[in-house]
Amino acid sequence: MTQVLKETNFDFLGKKKVGKVRDIYDAGDKLILVTTDRHSSFDRIIAHIPWKGQVLNQVSAWWFEQTKDIVPNHVLAIPDPNVTVGKKMKMVPVEAVVRGYLTGVTDTAIWTRYSGGMREFGDLKLPDGLKKNTKLPQPIFDPTTKEDTHDRAISTEQMVQEGLITAELLAQVKDTAMKLFLRGQVLAAKSGLILVDTKYEFGTDMEGNLVLIDEIHTPDSSRYWQIEGYEESLINGGEPKSFDKEFLRLWFKEHCDPYKDALLPEAPTELVEELSRRYIQMYEQITGQKFIPGESPVIPRIERNLKNYAA
Numbered sequence: 117m118t119q120v121l122k123e124t125n126f127d128f129l130g131k132k133k134v135g136k137v138r139d140i141y142d143a144g145d146k147l148i149l150v151t152t153d154r155h156s157s158f159d160r161i162i163a164h165i166p167w168k169g170q171v172l173n174q175v176s177a178w179w180f181e182q183t184k185d186i187v188p189n190h191v192l193a194i195p196d197p198n199v200t201v202g203k204k205m206k207m208v209p210v211e212a213v214v215r216g217y218l219t220g221v222t223d224t225a226i227w228t229r230y231s232g233g234m235r236e237f238g239d240l241k242l243p244d245g246l247k248k249n250t251k252l253p254q255p256i257f258d259p260t261t262k263e264d265t266h267d268r269a270i271s272t273e274q275m276v277q278e279g280l281i282t283a284e285l286l287a288q289v290k291d292t293a294m295k296l297f298l299r300g301q302v303l304a305a306k307s308g309l310i311l312v313d314t315k316y317e318f319g320t321d322m323e324g325n326l327v328l329i330d331e332i333h334t335p336d337s338s339r340y341w342q343i344e345g346y347e348e349s350l351i352n353g354g355e356p357k358s359f360d361k362e363f364l365r366l367w368f369k370e371h372c373d374p375y376k377d378a379l380l381p382e383a384p385t386e387l388v389e390e391l392s393r394r395y396i397q398m399y400e401q402i403t404g405q406k407f408i409p410g411e412s413p414v415i416p417r418i419e420r421n422l423k424n425y426a427a
């Protein structure tokens with residue numbers, strides 16, 4: 117089986133912080149973000165998916181390029197297929213969630229809230245009787261707080277009252293997130309995709325300017341559906357064809373208790389490879405470019421590509 121990038125331990129870069137998916141080295145005014153193949157679900161790592169890190173890093177890089185006229189982003193360099201060097205920003209403590217369709221199954225999903233009787237979402241008041249997966253009359257800005265423990269669903273008024281963010285900055289975050297989402301929908305459509313919903317993270321620079329950070333419109337931060345078959349699915353009551361990783365979650369639910377068990381079983385190779393193929397397919401469909409696997413072995417390659425960034 118193809119090798120996977122599980123973790124890095126470069127001692128020549130700055131101090132390392134481990135995120136769910138990224139290893140982040142602090143190089144003073146820069147961050148070196150190494151996107152690994154770690155795959156998280158149930159708040160833990162459940163598998164390693166070959167090429168996933170490269171796909172996420174390069175999809176994000178593509179979208180940063182396509183949106184830089186809307187808002188400056190943190191990208192300084194992409195020195196390796198799995199690495200982005202970003203400007204270190206002061207975090208804006210808000211996850212800028214934007215939703216374009218009435219969908220989702222988790223507690224915080226808009227379809228769950230709508231089918232539970234809720235009708236008002238930000239500036240939008242929805243009528244009764246809408247079907248699952250229909251397009252919203254306009255995208256909604258549906259932010260949560262970004263906190264160390266769990267993100268909370270609180271209103272934008274509460275965010276300002278609690279002093280998390282100023283009203284001015286929040287308005288700017290909203291305006292920028294909506295513009296990014298519209299650009300995302302237009303470009304996705306050219307590739308036969310619907311950008312259904314997404315999440316942005318922002319920071320501010322020394323002068324207080326808003327900067328887009330982290331990742332953008334990746335299959336991890338966004339939901340995508342295929343345009344093909346979407347209308348039919350609405351009529352037939354089926355689900356749209358989507359980039360779907362749920363099958364791997366289901367396998368874990370069926371074979372262990374992923375919320376409680378200290379040690380997880382290893383996912384079957386066929387499932388891991390299927391998910392890997394799906395990530396690569398998404399890369400190719402979104403960017404319109406053929407996926408070129410980075411050179412192996414991956415760790416020495418990254419080390420070589422990062423030698424100019426030695427702390």
Ligand SMILES: Nc1ncnc2c1ncn2[C@@H]1O[C@H](COP(=O)(O)OP(=O)(O)OP(=O)(O)O)[C@@H](O)[C@H]1O
Pocket residue numbers: 134135136137138139140147190202203204205206207317319329330331
């Ligand atoms: N330019 C930047 N400046 C400061 N922080 C950044 C920047 N870009 C990304 N980050 C932060 O680096 C981390 C990226 O790692 P990763 O995506 O693995 O984290 P995560 O486990 O998803 O954590 P989180 O839930 O906070 O996103 C995130 O916490 C993100 O907020």
Ligand SMILES: [Mg+2]
Pocket residue numbers: 135137330
């Ligand atoms: Mg993240």
